[in-house]
Amino acid sequence: MKRRSTPTKDAVLSVLADSKKAMSQDSIMKKIAINIDRATVYRVLNRFCEDGILHRIVAEDGKQYFAVCIKCEEKKLADHHFHFRCTQCETIECLPVAVQFSLESGYCVESENCVLTGICKECT
Numbered sequence: 001m002k003r004r005s006t007p008t009k010d011a012v013l014s015v016l017a018d019s020k021k022a023m024s025q026d027s028i029m030k031k032i033a034i035n036i037d038r039a040t041v042y043r044v045l046n047r048f049c050e051d052g053i054l055h056r057i058v059a060e061d062g063k064q065y066f067a068v069c070i071k072c073e074e075k076k077l078a079d080h081h082f083h084f085r086c087t088q089c090e091t092i093e094c095l096p097v098a099v100q101f102s103l104e105s106g107y108c109v110e111s112e113n114c115v116l117t118g119i120c121k122e123c124t
Helices: 007-018 025-031 038-050 069-074
Strands: 054-058 064-068 081-086 092-098 115-118
Touching: 007 025, 007 038, 007 064, 025 038, 025 064, 038 054, 038 064, 064 092
Parallel strands: 081 115
Antiparallel strands: 054 064, 081 092
16 A cells, blocks of 8 residues: 655655664654654654564564665565674664574464674674
C-alpha cells in the first residue's frame, strides 16, 4: 500500500538515510530540524518497519534502534543478520553474517533478535 509523504516522514527518513549507523528514537529526534512530538516519530518509525523501509534492532538493554534496510540490500546482507553494539562508542552496525541455528523438532521460529555486544574495531 502506497502511503502519502509528509514532512515528518521525510525528516525521519532523511536523518536515518544520512546516518552511517542505527539510531535510537532520541538520537533521531535530536537531528530532526522540524518540531515533532515523540508519539508521531514513534508511529512513523513503526510504520516504516511494517513497510520494510527500516528494521528495528533491540539491544540487550531493551533500547530500540532503527536502520534503513536499503543499506542491508547494498551490502547483500541476509534478511536475518547479526548486529554489533559497541559499548564504548554506542555504535550499532549490521554484520554480514547470516543467522544460523537449530532447534528441536516442534519449534517454529517467527522472528529473532541477534545483537552481539563488545568493542568495535574502531575503538580497539
